[in-house]
Amino acid sequence: xxxxTVVTPTGCIGNRGIDEAALRNCIRVxxxxxxxxxxxxxxxxxxxxxxxxxxxxxRNIEWDLDTILAQAVPAGIKVLVGSxxxxxxxxxxxxxxxxxxxxxxxxxxxxxxxxxWSDVATDWLRRQVKDGVVPSAIQCATGAVLxxxxxxxxxxxxxxxxxxxxxxxxxxxxxxxxxxxxVDAAVIASFPVFKGCDPGLAYHMGDIMECAESCAEExxxxxxxxxxxxxxxxxxxxADGFVLRPAVETLACTPESCLxxxxxxxxxxxxIKVPEGTIDRSESRYEKFGDNATxxxxxRFEPEPYSILLEGVRKVGYRSIFPIAVRxxxxxxxxxxxxxxxxxxxxxxxxxxxxFKIHWHKYGDDAVLQMAEASHALHEVGxxxxxxxxxxxxxxxxxxxxxxxxxxxxxxxxxxxxxxIAVTLSPGVVDxxxxxxxxxxxxxxxxxxxxxFKTEISVAG
Amino acid sequence: MDNLVEDEVAARRxxxxxxSKNAGPFAITLDMVFRNEADFSRALSSLxxxxxxxxxxxxxxxxxxxxxxxxxxxxKVSYLRLTPAGHPGDSDCYGMNQEEPLARLLLEILGPPT
Numbered sequence: 001x002x003x004x005t006v007v008t009p010t011g012c013i014g015n016r017g018i019d020e021a022a023l024r025n026c027i028r029v030x031x032x033x034x035x036x037x038x039x040x041x042x043x044x045x046x047x048x049x050x051x052x053x054x055x056x057x058x059r060n061i062e063w064d065l066d067t068i069l070a071q072a073v074p075a076g077i078k079v080l081v082g083s084x085x086x087x088x089x090x091x092x093x094x095x096x097x098x099x100x101x102x103x104x105x106x107x108x109x110x111x112x113x114x115x116x117w118s119d120v121a122t123d124w125l126r127r128q129v130k131d132g133v134v135p136s137a138i139q140c141a142t143g144a145v146l147x148x149x150x151x152x153x154x155x156x157x158x159x160x161x162x163x164x165x166x167x168x169x170x171x172x173x174x175x176x177x178x179x180x181x182x183v184d185a186a187v188i189a190s191f192p193v194f195k196g197c198d199p200g201l202a203y204h205m206g207d208i209m210e211c212a213e214s215c216a217e218e219x220x221x222x223x224x225x226x227x228x229x230x231x232x233x234x235x236x237x238x239a240d241g242f243v244l245r246p247a248v249e250t251l252a253c254t255p256e257s258c259l260x261x262x263x264x265x266x267x268x269x270x271x272i273k274v275p276e277g278t279i280d281r282s283e284s285r286y287e288k289f290g291d292n293a294t295x296x297x298x299x300r301f302e303p304e305p306y307s308i309l310l311e312g313v314r315k316v317g318y319r320s321i322f323p324i325a326v327r328x329x330x331x332x333x334x335x336x337x338x339x340x341x342x343x344x345x346x347x348x349x350x351x352x353x354x355x356f357k358i359h360w361h362k363y364g365d366d367a368v369l370q371m372a373e374a375s376h377a378l379h380e381v382g383x384x385x386x387x388x389x390x391x392x393x394x395x396x397x398x399x400x401x402x403x404x405x406x407x408x409x410x411x412x413x414x415x416x417x418x419x420x421i422a423v424t425l426s427p428g429v430v431d432x433x434x435x436x437x438x439x440x441x442x443x444x445x446x447x448x449x450x451x452x453f454k455t456e457i458s459v460a461g
Numbered sequence: 462m463d464n465l466v467e468d469e470v471a472a473r474r475x476x477x478x479x480x481s482k483n484a485g486p487f488a489i490t491l492d493m494v495f496r497n498e499a500d501f502s503r504a505l506s507s508l509x510x511x512x513x514x515x516x517x518x519x520x521x522x523x524x525x526x527x528x529x530x531x532x533x534x535x536x537k538v539s540y541l542r543l544t545p546a547g548h549p550g551d552s553d554c555y556g557m558n559q560e561e562p563l564a565r566l567l568l569e570i571l572g573p574p575t
Binding site: 044047269374 | 478482483484485486487488490492494516517518525528529530532533535537539541545546547548549550551552553554555556558559561562565
């Protein structure tokens with residue numbers, strides 16, 4: 001087989017922006033076959049999947065897609081985008097497709113556009129539940145079994161695709177692929193797999209490249225000086241291994257930096273679970289290759305029955321928040337008691353109107369590490385009150401009442417009789433909208449991935 | 462910066478990397494890389510899941526085994542979160558700022574620099 005070259009220009013579409021000059025240069029020098037890039041993450045929490053909103057600013061998403069399409073399409077380079085719009089559900093994919101079509105019109109580009117959907121209908125999921133019992137093979141990362149109740153309460157569910165749907169779209173002649181939820185490494189591995197490369201090597205290459213220059217070290221300070229500071233990584237894969245190199249000479253993919261990125265966001269150092277099986281990196285070798293590249297060999301693919309990770313969310317209420325600060329020693333000393341006491345009063349005042357819960361974040365006083373914190377002397381505490389209630393109206397009223405109550409709370413030993421707290425904002429309370437939680441995060445065996453991931457191909461431009 | 466923070470920063474220069482991050486919404490994974498072989502082997506032979514559980518106030522069963530990459534002097538350990546990422550009450554949605562209890566634990570294990 002011939003070597004295949006894939007460029008990953010950013011770790012996430014819409015995230016700080018691709019360095020346009022670096023991408024232009026590596027397209028000229030390395031003549032890649034494909035540009036493959038992830039656009040999403042579950043890291044930012046359940047709200048984005050629930051709300052249908054992107055987790056990146058729209059102008060940043062437009063910058064990245066425009067930078068890629070303007071250079072790739074005229075050069076005949078395939079473009080693969082996974083987890084479109086951040087969470088990869090229909091509304092996210094639709095928004096990304098609209099941006100892509102707009103760029104095609106504006107730039108006079110014409111290409112075959114494949115759109116791959118990853119939404120899992122709750123009806124379909126329900127049918128997998130036999131007599132109210134979910135097959136035990138559907139397991140969560142925590143070991144919890146998926147219940148019918150989890151399915152019933154879920155508003156949006158997506159499945160995470162592997163290379164299959166991308167390879168199918170490439171076989172049908174797609175030039176640009178916009179996909180729903182996908183394994184980040186699979187987006188990058190798909191073109192090499194389509195060309196006959198070993199899936200173990202291709203997936204391992206994708207797993208290191210997925211966050212672009214995050215897998216590289218700076219030889220000279222580069223990134224802080226750039227506004228659009230995502231730097232492409234060039235991956236060249238052949239029958240025996242692959243070479244990774246950043247698109248600028250002041251960065252280097254070293255054996256150490258590549259190994260460290262292999263450990264990123266994974267609980268295992270050696271195994272990567274993907275829909276098609278497991279990638280075993282225990283025999284992988286990392287060798288320095290020229291000045292700023294690393295060659296990796298020995299990664300193996302172990303096929304297993306096809307299974308996909310499902311991600312689902314449920315709505316749990318509406319949120320209003322307010323930030324305040326406490327600088328008065330007498331109040332700092334009694335803060336926990338004061339917050340607990342006002343919480344009780346709110347329940348008595350508003351409990352009949354619906355359910356709500358107040359979550360306190362006391363910055364400066366164990367907010368981040370909570371019980372795992374070692375004690376420290378305090379002189380000032382920032383408090384974020386997070387009220388989650390049945391309705392926005394109730395959350396708002398509880399939060400506002402709470403803000404003034406804390407401001408004038410007559411705690412023992414109070415001497416600040418004109419008021420107790422530093423209020424940060426005007427208006428004091430911010431209404432945030434719907435609150436979601438993860439309801440499904442389970443792996444599920446699927447004999448045929450085409451049952452879930454549907455593809456549409458059309459002409460754009 | 463007061464002296465206390467400066468002292469804490471100086472002590473943590475012993476680690477080349479000491480980081481935390483989500484591994485999915487239900488787990489946090491911790492990676493540490495040591496500057497010298499002696500610290501790495503001392504940490505690897507002493508660190509147990511039970512110690513990590515105690516440092517993070519989670520059940521011992523919530524901590525995965527300790528694994529290592531000797532050529533890098535790197536150690537990884539992961540644990541299941543008490544509150545899933547981004548759920549009400551969670552303090553660190555991306556899990557990017559949970560390394561300090563482990564740093565403190567390791568400095569105790571390693572003792573003063575030799």
